[in-house]
Amino acid sequence: MNLTRIKGFADVLPGDVETWQRIERAAERVFASYNFKEIRIPVLEKSELFSRSLGESTDVIEKEMYTFADRDAKATLLSLRPEGTAGVVRAYNESKLHQVEPVRKLYYLGPMFRRERPQKGRLRQFHQIGAEVFGRTDPHVDAELLLLLQDLWEELEVPETILELNSIGCADCRPGYRSALVDFLGARRSELCADCDRRLDNNPLRVLDCKRESCAEIVTAAPSILLHLCADCQLHFETVRELLKDLRPEPVVNHRLVRGLDYYCRTTFEWKASSGLGSQNTVAAGGRYDGLVESLGGPPVAGVGFALGVERLALLLAEGESGRPEAPLLYLAWMGEEAQRWTFTLAHRLRQRGFRVDLDGESRNLKRQMRRADKLDARAVLIVGPDEMTKGKALLRHMATKEQTEVDFADIDESLVEPLGPPTRVIT
Ligand code: ATP
Numbered sequence: 495m496n497l498t499r500i501k502g503f504a505d506v507l508p509g510d511v512e513t514w515q516r517i518e519r520a521a522e523r524v525f526a527s528y529n530f531k532e533i534r535i536p537v538l539e540k541s542e543l544f545s546r547s548l549g550e551s552t553d554v555i556e557k558e559m560y561t562f563a564d565r566d567a568k569a570t571l572l573s574l575r576p577e578g579t580a581g582v583v584r585a586y587n588e589s590k591l592h593q594v595e596p597v598r599k600l601y602y603l604g605p606m607f608r609r610e611r612p613q614k615g616r617l618r619q620f621h622q623i624g625a626e627v628f629g630r631t632d633p634h635v636d637a638e639l640l641l642l643l644q645d646l647w648e649e650l651e652v653p654e655t656i657l658e659l660n661s662i663g664c665a666d667c668r669p670g671y672r673s674a675l676v677d678f679l680g681a682r683r684s685e686l687c688a689d690c691d692r693r694l695d696n697n698p699l700r701v702l703d704c705k706r707e708s709c710a711e712i713v714t715a716a717p718s719i720l721l722h723l724c725a726d727c728q729l730h731f732e733t734v735r736e737l738l739k740d741l742r743p744e745p746v747v748n749h750r751l752v753r754g755l756d757y758y759c760r761t762t763f764e765w766k767a768s769s770g771l772g773s774q775n776t777v778a779a780g781g782r783y784d785g786l787v788e789s790l791g792g793p794p795v796a797g798v799g800f801a802l803g804v805e806r807l808a809l810l811l812a813e814g815e816s817g818r819p820e821a822p823l824l825y826l827a828w829m830g831e832e833a834q835r836w837t838f839t840l841a842h843r844l845r846q847r848g849f850r851v852d853l854d855g856e857s858r859n860l861k862r863q864m865r866r867a868d869k870l871d872a873r874a875v876l877i878v879g880p881d882e883m884t885k886g887k888a889l890l891r892h893m894a895t896k897e898q899t900e901v902d903f904a905d906i907d908e909s910l911v912e913p914l915g916p917p918t919r920v921i922t
């Protein structure tokens with residue numbers, strides 16, 4: 495049997511994982527400054543949760559979910575989560591978070607699963623960092639989420655991005671637009687792809703989102719939803735734009751920007767990378783979904799959120815990325831059983847103090863241990879053999895200068911501060 499990764503599933507190896515850690519830490523910091531709390535939800539949910547929240551006629555539900563029957567008597571259908579919002583809403587409702595305080599600002603991070611065609615920036619297991627705000631209908635919170643993302647890009651020094659904004663109206667004004675769009679698309683039905691032919695009947699707005707060039711070409715002339723917005727939706731949209739007027743580069747209004755998922759209303763947005771990602775250039779996307787919480791059995795509480803793709807963000811940052819500066823490494827080289835036992839205990843004590851320490855587990859000659867220390871990029875090596883054990887002194891070697899000094903066992907901690915810097919944990 496050929497034991498390899500599943501197609502579309504990726505490993506993140508040391509060397510790359512540092513970029514991920516930097517993204518996650520920056521996100522945690524930025525979310526904290528906007529007073530968001532983290533929520534952790536399962537990767538597996540009842541399939542029904544997703545079909546009810548995402549809508550039956552979406553690509554995700556129709557063809558991308560990993561779904562299987564559980565081994566229970568009813569063979570309950572379960573799905574690996576294709577996105578985070580549905581699960582967060584379920585948790586909000588199930589734990590009755592609104593009873594304590596209806597306004598909640600939550601964020602999550604973790605893997606999502608969609609069986610799409612893998613390509614650069616598109617995997618079958620990918621990762622999202624997402625935010626959901628419940629209980630706020632005001633446009634200020636829409637703008638706040640976008641400023642939060644802008645802060646994250648700044649913190650990570652993401653190369654140029656552009657924000658596209660739209661409003662897709664509400665239950666009052668969208669039906670009017672929908673019929674105008676159906677009239678327009680109906681006249682060119684024969685030119686649409688097979689998917690869009692179907693969408694025209696059950697979800698015509700999604701034709702605007704089709705990635706096929708021929709469909710994209712047709713919809714360039716489609717009527718604009720922005721001309722169909724009711725007064726409330728118009729005011730909401732104008733306020734969001736006004737609150738973001740200082741963003742640089744300025745947000746671009748794209749009246750064809752609809753979100754793939756069914757539950758959106760009013761504000762929708764996509765944050766795109768200007769270069770570096772090819773056609774998979776949307777890094778973050780989101781919008782408002784005021785009816786979703788209630789439609790999943792909760793109270794009538796508004797919602798707005800976004801999800802950003804970690805793989806795509808990591809691709810943008812990959813060049814020149816170094817990650818968290820690690821503490822310098824101390825390598826312990828030992829010879830003989832007595833020295834092994836002694837360095838094993840010493841390593842534990844130094845690690846507890848916050849030094850970064852490594853050592854070999856097998857008996858090897860000093861030369862091979864020094865080579866290993868070199869490979870691991872150790873800043874200093876402490877050498878202990880039978881002679882040193884007898885004398886109660888070790889040899890401390892600075893790898894850069896190749897200088898060696900003798901240190902008393904009793905003075906080891908202090909002698910490390912010069913080559914390695916102070917330990918991160920000071921035991922008093
Ligand atoms: P796309 O238009 O690229 O298919 P989408 O509209 O399906 O994206 P959302 O469901 O809005 O994507 O997810 C938000 C973000 O998650 C995307 O902007 C993207 O960065 C990331 N993302 C979505 N699907 C994938 C995938 N299969 N692989 C990697 N990242 C993804």
Ligand code: MG
Nearest residue numbers: 553608610754
């Ligand atoms: Mg998609």
